[in-house]
Amino acid sequence: MINLVLIHGWGCDSRIWQPVLPALQQIARVQLIDLPGFGQTELLAEYSLDAVLDKIAAQMPQDAVVMGWSLGGMLAVQLAARHPQKIIGVISLAANAKFVAAPDYPSAMARSVNRQFNQGFAQDAQATLKLFTGLLAQGDEQERNLLKQLRRVEIGEPNQNWLDALVLLAQLDNRAAFANLTQPGLHLFAEKDALVPVAAAAALRELNRQQQIQVLENTAHALHWSKPQAVIEVVKYFLLSLASSQQSSQLSPQLSPKQPPLLDKKKIAQSFGRAAATYDSVAQLQRDVGTALLQYLPDELPANARVLDLGCGTGFFTAQLRRKYPAAQMMGVDIAQGMLQFARTTHAGEIYWLGGDAENLPLADQSVDVIFSSLAIQWCSNLPQLMAELQRVLKPEGKLLIATLGPSTLYELKAAWQQVDGYVHVNRFAPPTEITAALAQSGLQLVQLNQHELTLYFARVNDLTRELKALGAHNINSGKPEGLTSRARLAAFKQAYEMFRTVRGLPASYDVIYLTATKVDAEKHHG
Template structure:
């Protein structure tokens, strides 16, 4: 697959201006990798620059949009725009891949599909026909509802209000007949009719789908239903419906990696390894004595991961995979005092520290998670927190994990995604073209590999942000936990005094009130064997979870 062009399609009640923050973040992300792709923002009839145009019938609309899409395009659509993007991907070879944001396969609910209640949708359509401006303002509130940035987002959305004449035209035209309804009302009708479920089942083009955990318009349960179609949807914690405005940096990282992988010809196996495992083992082995003093986020994530395990779980044998200094083993011992716990880590230095400082495990093994020297069906629980991001052969990794799990076994994993430390990566890109920040795999590769191995369950995405007084403080923390740059392309002598000074200058514009931000994109996977007796909802079907497998 080759991607030479980007196309954005907005949703109902918005126009092309909604893409401005994401567009800027994505251009910067691509520039870090020496790419500059042309971008087309398609506005729908009656919206934005196409004010005054009527909304056509479905075939005419899709044909007109398809004609404006350059060959080898990645089409990114929000809400209604995402639903149209799926239709276009199924319709024309000009679309090389598709990414949807807050887009359901079917917007309105039916007995077999979660969505907005049909009566609620009908009431909204009638209210818009009667009092369009007031209804649009209410719609802005619904778009930001549940988002942790709701207040600021509402202000931003209302600043994108259309001209008053747009609403006046809607009132004038919707007072007649459906055939002459204003474009905004006609677009609502289109939204209510679209049903992409069969198309998504058959769509064989690269795709990613993002939903907000707290979306008031597209229920998060749609992620599980999409899974039933064989489509993985990634759920973003703390986000509502207006993802382009709420999550520009996160989405820029995800879209940028999608493009880069396509242009490099990489498949979903993630088989390309940017560093040697020996370098990882050496780095973490050296950091064993300093790790705990700096690993505040790692400990918090470890506790969060363990809290996902149902209370009634009573594993007899537990593998703490990537056990590090033994913090996870200690938590597991407190919760399961009678269990046999095996600590396995790539770094012998970490295992040695754990044996002497946190002797909570029954056995300690130095080994690679991708080549587990363990018997089949030997563990009821595999627990791995903030370790498997150093694995890049994900199909082999999950095949091994499936092999060692008992039929009723569970697998809990927390790991890092490609949005991790984007601020540091961006600052370094302004200094030189070296590889200074470790690269991690996107959520879709994790969920696909788990499903291929026969594992089912959920994947949640979370963003945590730490703050530092200086860039050097962040760099020191990364070194203390062994997570500094181990990429084979990093080169030598790239962090001399002059470069570090320039790095500090490049990072400074990102400073917030709390300090310089360092973002971590965290994936939580709660999985079990498809042959086991564990129910899917026990693996986590609460808000913020996408289903993996069937």
């Protein structure tokens, strides 16, 4: 079983992990660490970064993943940078590279605001802590409910080390440590965070593009209280990927590396083929994601360029690509003949519609300038083979643009079914670490990777399941239940899903990954 060390943030102790702790204990050997002066830990006479890190490191097991929230996340990055032989991975929640802004780092809290807060705590600790609790929930889509929950958390009595920790937080600069991280990392940010601006996510991505960075929508600083299931899911898949790469014989059976289930391509083709006539009427998410991916396209292409829409479906975006590049030869490839037939009869103009599997394309070597693929590659089981095939058909300096789904997609649906039975009800989606590893193995060069959560809302569970069926995107995994689902199980599932209901309705969250890559021109590169 993998070792997972949890480090809390300022103004609390290890009890702040309550919403995610039981689930994390099911997938890892969890160790809770209280910072010096917090919880039951003794005070430090001299509160310095080195002294705090030494105290934490002395308690940590070998080969651990360190996970921290806020100040704890910043300390986790420092620990990973200082102990690369001891720490195999790092996870941070709502943790900036610098908590306080500087002229060369504006994506942080204003220095005047930080100074005012620290002075307020020195003068009236209890009143400032009440303000702080409000800031943890501020901006969240469930702010009032979140604030009530946080106010019930016991945080202990403030002491001198709490003020010392505020001084340390203001001084911390993790930019160099983050930029030089060699271990795999997962870093979650909250879109509506009142303490760490969401712009910090982009700033950290610029510092180190090998780290996995994700923003949770409509979420405040206490993101593991606001969306505990989303945090659990993405952390779980990060640990799964990490465990697989470690190839340790000591792993828990729940974290033992497994090959993703092979998807039945025939069933995929049939499912989407049957959905061709209804697809466009319910494909708002697909429209939004594809439209966002269009923004990554180059403005101009070489003469006589070829553009491929891979997984073109009904041809909606193939037609848009044709309008953007009227002089280019346009191709739409899809595995579902029903989709291709619909595309041919719907879209006029010279577009070549080809039936084909993304992992075995009916195209010549080095024949395509741009591959555009929106929400299609998640139906591919063999990512290394897929990326090798895309590398094969791309011309030197060709561009690859992909939008796909990440592991926390439909986590509400998965969690609700987990309350009912042990079957697989939601398709497995690969984490960015698997995708980028396959990309690197193929020889393609990653240019950019962005990850965002998009949430749709439904009045009833039936509305969501009906939409998934109309899209052809229902469950086709091995391990799914066979035959009809009983009324009792359906009722239990619907009741479990109701726990996620918000004022906007029942949420269905999609973990969307946008990736751009290029094929290096070997002759120019070595020339």
